[in-house]
Every structure is written in C-alpha cells, then in structure tokens.
Amino acid sequence: MATLQRAGTWEISESEDENTGQKTLQSSRTGNVWTGGEEETERTAPAPPDTGDPPWKESPKRRKRRNKEETEAKARLKREAREKQRTGRAREKEEKRREQQKRREEAERLRSLRPESCLRLLSLCVDPAVLQHEGSDLLLDTLAASQWRFLIQSQVVPHSVSWTRDLPQPTEDGRSVVEEDQLVLVLDLADFIDVVICVKRMLRTDGDGGGAPLLTVLLDVLNRQAHKAVTLLVISAQMHPRSEVWRRQSLQDQMGMHSLDIEEVMVYLQLRSISVSFLEDWQDVTDHLCAVTKALSKRPYNRLLTERAGLPFCVDGSWASGARVERDGSGLGQVWKLQVQQLNRVSAPMASAVTAAFPSPQLLLQAYRSTGSEEERRRLLADLSVKGAEGKERRVGPDVSCRIYRSLTAHNPQLVLD
Structure with a gap:
C-alpha cells in the first residue's frame, strides 16, 4: 500500500571554493517525497527569497499607498x-x-395702525356746497391748523363730508384707497324741513310720491351701500340742541306739524341708518367733524385689539392656563389648591397643607358647620403644620386661617379679607 509523505527539512552543507580556498555554507530544502512500495520519488521545492522580514509583514510600498x-x-x-x-x-x-x-x-x-399714524392717512372730502354756509371758514381753518389732509371736491351726495383712507399696501384687487363708512351731511334748517316734508309725503303714499333731490340721492346711496352710516347735522341758531321741547315747538311752528308726525319722521330716518343732530353754530359742526376724524383714526388699532385671542395683560407662564380638569374629575384638587394660593401671603406649601387636610372646599365647609363657636371656626386651620423648603416646620397661623374662613363664608362681595 502506497503512502504519501511531505518533507520540509532543511540540509546545511559545507563547501570550499577552489580558487579562494574559503569555506561557505550552503543550504538546501528537501521537497516532497513520494514513497510507494519499492519506488521512491523526491521533489525539491524552491526556497522563498530571503528578504530579512517576516512573511506576514507588509511591504513599504503597500503600506505607503x-x-x-x-x-x-x-x-x-x-x-x-x-x-x-x-x-x-x-x-x-x-x-x-x-x-x-x-x-x-x-x-x-x-x-x-397707531392713531397718530392713521390720522396722517385720512383725508376729508368736503363738498363745495358745505362751504357756502356762513361761518364754514372755521372748519377749514381748524383742519389747516391740525395739519389734516382735506379735499374740496363734488360728492355724490350734496352737502356731504366723507373720509378716505390710504392703505400702506395695495390690496389684492389693486386698491390703495378705501372709503370709510361714515357720511355726514351739513344742512340748514330750510334744507332739513324739505327732507321732513319729503319723508311725510313718502309715508302717506307708501314711497311712491316724489321726494326732494337730496333725500332721493341719499336713499339711493344707502340702497347701494348698506354699510354707510349717515348723520344729518342741522344748523339752526333758533333751536337749542339741548332743549327737546324747544326743538319740537320750533319745528311745529315752522312746518305746521304735530309732535307725533315729527317723531314718525325721526324713526323713519333711524331705520335707514340716518341719525339727526341739531347744532347751534359752525363751532359745533367743526367739533363734531374733528371727533369723527379722530374716531376713524383709532378704528384700525381698536380692531387689532379686538381680534387678538389672548388678553394683553396676561403674561405667559405655566400657571396662566390654570389646572386642567378631566371628565372623571381629576384635576379638581389642583384647582382647589390654586384657589387657596390666590389669597394674599399664602404660599404653595401653605396651600398644600390646607388642601391635604381638607381635599375639597365642601369638606372644609362641613368642618366649619360642625364647629361650635365663631372663634373656633376662624382658628380651625391655624395649627396645621407646613413644611418649608429647608425642612423646617411651621404653622399656618391664625391670620391665614381667618382669611380663608372669610373668603369661603362671607356674603359681602366688597369685604376686605386682610
């Protein structure tokens, strides 16, 4: 039976150079030897090059790369x-x-949006018919002294004063100027009498009778612009604006109408967003127009304040939203604790001590009812122990106990607890 053997031994021999006579060492490695029965074959493997380094060490070029x-x-x-x-x-x-x-x-x-900024964006549009009244120069002088913008141009409604506002930025439809909803008509007593007579005629004929040109144009404008608020300023030195009796008597004398008829005309005008004010002179008219102008300048800022969801005097914080109470009643204890803590000079540890002894206001009220005298009720919470931040214990005290008792049992809303 043949066997296979692998030999890997090294043989060292000594030889002498014939020319130099020096001896050198020679090494040879015996290769694989095949043995099979009577025949034996020997193979010699070539020796690896002697680099002086272990076979597992990388070459410098490879390490450098x-x-x-x-x-x-x-x-x-x-x-x-x-x-x-x-x-x-x-x-x-x-x-x-x-x-x-x-x-x-x-x-x-x-x-x-501030009033002083909006005031510079407002313009008063005055109809030339308004300036035909005696004493109308006072209005122009006041507007010029206040450095307010005003324009004298013909209006759709005669004898009227309207307001326009310049927008800081154009709207989506390209408008840069909007017209305010206020419209003021300055009339003398004769013009107002024509309006009253026209209203009475319209009431008798169910609106089919012809009206005065001024009222006809005014009602047409209100039909097209329902948001308009119209004010009739009637100037008459003969009618004192603060005397209702004198006003009615003057109208009755000049128009031959009863008081009920005059009230009927006033109601008709009010139902169409037309209010009437009787003034003595142009000083009152000027004051009224200036007051309307200032009110319009404050409108954007007031609208901004009303559109805010939160209250401006409430600061942000963990306590601002209060305690949340679930449907199962969880959270009521925290509400009760915060309610006690709202009292003056009541700290959080003190409120915790009170709510720990009486977990609900009803339990505390029951304890007050079961106590005999008034003095005992006031001192019911005085001896409760309160743990401070440093671990020191102290009492609630009679002062806090008395204030809590007053806050839960007093019937006077103006009572001072301290």
Whole structure:
C-alpha cells in the first residue's frame, strides 16, 4: 500500500571554493517525497527569497499607498464636515435674517395702525356746497391748523363730508384707497324741513310720491351701500340742541306739524341708518367733524385689539392656563389648591397643607358647620403644620386661617379679607 509523505527539512552543507580556498555554507530544502512500495520519488521545492522580514509583514510600498488613501479619506471627511457646518451656519443666518425681517415688518405694521399714524392717512372730502354756509371758514381753518389732509371736491351726495383712507399696501384687487363708512351731511334748517316734508309725503303714499333731490340721492346711496352710516347735522341758531321741547315747538311752528308726525319722521330716518343732530353754530359742526376724524383714526388699532385671542395683560407662564380638569374629575384638587394660593401671603406649601387636610372646599365647609363657636371656626386651620423648603416646620397661623374662613363664608362681595 502506497503512502504519501511531505518533507520540509532543511540540509546545511559545507563547501570550499577552489580558487579562494574559503569555506561557505550552503543550504538546501528537501521537497516532497513520494514513497510507494519499492519506488521512491523526491521533489525539491524552491526556497522563498530571503528578504530579512517576516512573511506576514507588509511591504513599504503597500503600506505607503494605504496610508495615503487613509489620509485622503480623513481629509475628505473633514472637508465634508466643514462644508456641512458652513451650510448649517448659513441656513441659521438666513433664518435669523428672515425672522428679523418678519419682526420689522410686523413692528412697521403695528406702527402704521397707531392713531397718530392713521390720522396722517385720512383725508376729508368736503363738498363745495358745505362751504357756502356762513361761518364754514372755521372748519377749514381748524383742519389747516391740525395739519389734516382735506379735499374740496363734488360728492355724490350734496352737502356731504366723507373720509378716505390710504392703505400702506395695495390690496389684492389693486386698491390703495378705501372709503370709510361714515357720511355726514351739513344742512340748514330750510334744507332739513324739505327732507321732513319729503319723508311725510313718502309715508302717506307708501314711497311712491316724489321726494326732494337730496333725500332721493341719499336713499339711493344707502340702497347701494348698506354699510354707510349717515348723520344729518342741522344748523339752526333758533333751536337749542339741548332743549327737546324747544326743538319740537320750533319745528311745529315752522312746518305746521304735530309732535307725533315729527317723531314718525325721526324713526323713519333711524331705520335707514340716518341719525339727526341739531347744532347751534359752525363751532359745533367743526367739533363734531374733528371727533369723527379722530374716531376713524383709532378704528384700525381698536380692531387689532379686538381680534387678538389672548388678553394683553396676561403674561405667559405655566400657571396662566390654570389646572386642567378631566371628565372623571381629576384635576379638581389642583384647582382647589390654586384657589387657596390666590389669597394674599399664602404660599404653595401653605396651600398644600390646607388642601391635604381638607381635599375639597365642601369638606372644609362641613368642618366649619360642625364647629361650635365663631372663634373656633376662624382658628380651625391655624395649627396645621407646613413644611418649608429647608425642612423646617411651621404653622399656618391664625391670620391665614381667618382669611380663608372669610373668603369661603362671607356674603359681602366688597369685604376686605386682610
């Protein structure tokens, strides 16, 4: 039976050079030896080159190439990290710039809504017929002294004064000027009598009778613009504006009408958003127009305040929203604790001590009813122990106990607890 053997031995021999006579050592490695029965074959494997280094050690070229690749990879990672950091800083800077721009625009919008800013955007449009009245120069002098903008131009309704507002930014439909809903008509007593006679005629004929041109135009404007609020300023030195009896008597004398008829005309005008004011002179007319102008200047700011959901005097905080009470009643204990803590000079540990002894107001009221005298009720909570922040214990005290008792049992809403 043949057997296979592998030999890997080294043979060292000594030889002498014929020319130099020096001896050298020679090594040879015996290769694989095949043995099979009577026949034996020997193979000699070539010896590996002697480099002086272990066979597992890398060559310098390969190590240098790997070190170069690792260095380039690290540099690439550093560049990517720096680029990512630079991009993040640029993004944060852009967001900060946008936030600042947004705050500036909001502040500018709020400044534009202030009354003093809105007053500069208002313009009074005065019909030339208004200036035909004696004493109308007082109105123009007052407007010029106040440095308010006003225009003298023909209006749709004669004898009228209207207001327009310049918008800081054009609307979606391209409008940059809007007309206010206030319309004031300045009439003398003769013009107002024509209006009254026209209204009476319309009431008798169910609106089919012809009316005065002024009232006809006014009603037509109200039909097209239902949001308009019209005020008739009637100037008459003969009718004192603060004397209702004198006003009715004067109208009855000049128009031959009864008091009931005059009231009927007033109701008819009021149902159509037309109010009537009787004034003595142009000083009263000027004061009225100035008051309307100032009120219109405050309207955008007042509208902004009413549109705010929160209250401006409530600061943000964890206590601002109070305690949440669920459907199962959880949270009522926290509400009771906050209610006790609202009293003056009652700290959170003191309120916790009171609510721990009496978990609900009803239990405390029951304890008050079961106590005999008034003095005992006032001192019911005085001996409760309160743990401070440093672990020291103290009592609630008679003062706090008396105030809690008053707050739960007093029937006078004006009672001072302290």
